Amino acid sequence: MSKPNQPNTINPPSGNLERKPVRIDPRVPWLADTRRMLSPMSGVTDRPFRDICRPFGVDMGFCEFASASGLMFDSEATWRLVDTDGEEGRVGIQIFGADPEHMATAARLLNKKHMDVLDINFGCPAKKVVKKCGGSALLADLPLLEKIMHAVIDASEAPVTAKIRTGWDEASVNCNEVGLLLQEAGLPWVTIHGRTKAQKYRGEANWDHIADLVETLDIPVIGNGDVVDGESYRRMVQHTRCHGVMIGRGAIGHPWIFEQMRAVDENLPDPVIDFSEMCRVTIQHILGEVALRGPRTGCYVVRKHIAKCFKGYPGAAHLRRRLFNTEDADEMIAILSEAAAAGDPRVGLSAPDSDGEQK
Template identity: 40%
Template sequence: MNLPGLENIDTPLILAPMEGITDTVFRRLCLSEGADAGISEFISSEAIIRNVEKSLRKMDAAHDAELRWVQIFGNNPVSVAEAAKVAEENGAHIIDLNFGCPVRKVVSKGNGAALLQNLPLMQEIAAATVKAVKIPVTAKTRLGWNLQSIVVHEAAQRLQDAGIRVLTIHGRTRAQQYGGIADWQPIAEVKAAAKIPIIVNGDISSPEKAMAALEMTHADGIMIGRAAIGNPWIFGQIRAALQNKDIPEITIGYKISTCRRHLAESILLKGERRAVVEMRKQYSQYFKGMVGFKPFKAELMAALSVDEVAGIFLKISEHYSN
């Protein structure tokens, strides 16, 4: 794939940008578990050019990775291009444009997946950004606004014409949000016609699904989002499957040690109280499917200090070792 840091990697495995999830610590964790790259939480173009501190912190956080891939959203070609220049000047290696976020507060302002209703503007934003920076520009989008408006084929052509280097497609419409089942067939059709690399995204939650997605779409890479939450080792498991190796089994001991590392690094970045509270959104996924975990989950959700969490981890370890 013709992107910095990914040139010699067959079928790159990429952590999707997720607001409130893919902070520095989580990206580092996924990279250590086999992800080839991770994209920053999305950042408003308007906030970047207005120097909003929170947004600038997100951009700076992207610099902790070897490959600095910064995602920007907006609906004004001038603002998005200017924000991309700021990101480039601050050390970004790749700019990703968000044309797929389905969240109401984003879409209601004409951003993210709303641009699937205005493909000429989407193309204009992409072209302006490509022209504004020297680094590669990629994009992420969906199949269309709804099932009656599958426009990804035209969107892909327009983005390719605008100079987008790589396109990621999530196999749902905006109306579907994250419900139903991702449809990879339109992605296969785009891939067959495209002259740029296509990355498949949506419902890739296991090595088996990753192999099925690649078989159907012949995509050049895989992007994983929600399936990586509390499950960072999914990248290593998929890589093993791609290489026809045994898929590593994740023990309860390894889950706990990974959780501890995640929390410890979050504390260094955010402070104890905030890190302990923010980790709550991860626990259900880290220990998903474990019979009898509900009481431990309740304790973890109530814990306010690292010492409390450490004590609960010890009880979990003892309980499942017996």
């Protein structure tokens, strides 16, 4: 059943930063106040990590992308990626694929899941996705992109959104054209990562292209790319007037970024992030991952967050080394508890921190 483009209300600019007034789709009235989103990130934004980010001010989190074929062929591992049962707060599921039938089947199967929106991935640059014409490859095949979009809209009971890149490469930037197609199809918003497929994650995200898309569309645009703290959040919104911002790598090992963004939105001073709290949140993360994946894999998954955590604290490298030297969750928790109690990462270090140590 195709979803008609229902009448929309105009959302006036709100908050401390000036944003472009946009049409809010009545199916998602909460979008009016939704400013801070956690990106879908494969291998990162699992349930324990989404739960950790939420208290810091995330308005909406996304699951890691899930292959439509994996869902259709009932892969247990793929279904685990979309575990949202009983999840508090707003959550989106994202699917990718190049076959409209598979995508529609996946959307129908997902109708039984708890979610606020079903997002389509039109931005993944990974070889294994692009070679099958999924993800960002669809930015170079708009007829297929449209087929997929309509198949998913027809099959999904949840509103359908999409995440795009600026285009295939710098010579074929087409995000405005794609955005208009998506708006015309009735999507309540579009998220754009300001890089081309060819850039992958290199170079800088082009915020001018995001600003162009914001001006082109009447629906909200969620900007994405290179926001790493409150200050860069402010700069992206000022530069693009986007409705909201999605955070990817900036949240790895740093869920406090959402608190920094909230402070910008509420015109409050930049929050001070307490070291002992960092330890406590990391412990909570370890416990969540261990419950989900077992002790060994659970510890490994948290390592990529620890590698980016505690930045700027003298002795951070020492603490990370201690944590990386063990595969035992209880030992990691004991190390973090000790550091939290001391309020200092240098605990257990015999000599003062050497000058050359990486923070």
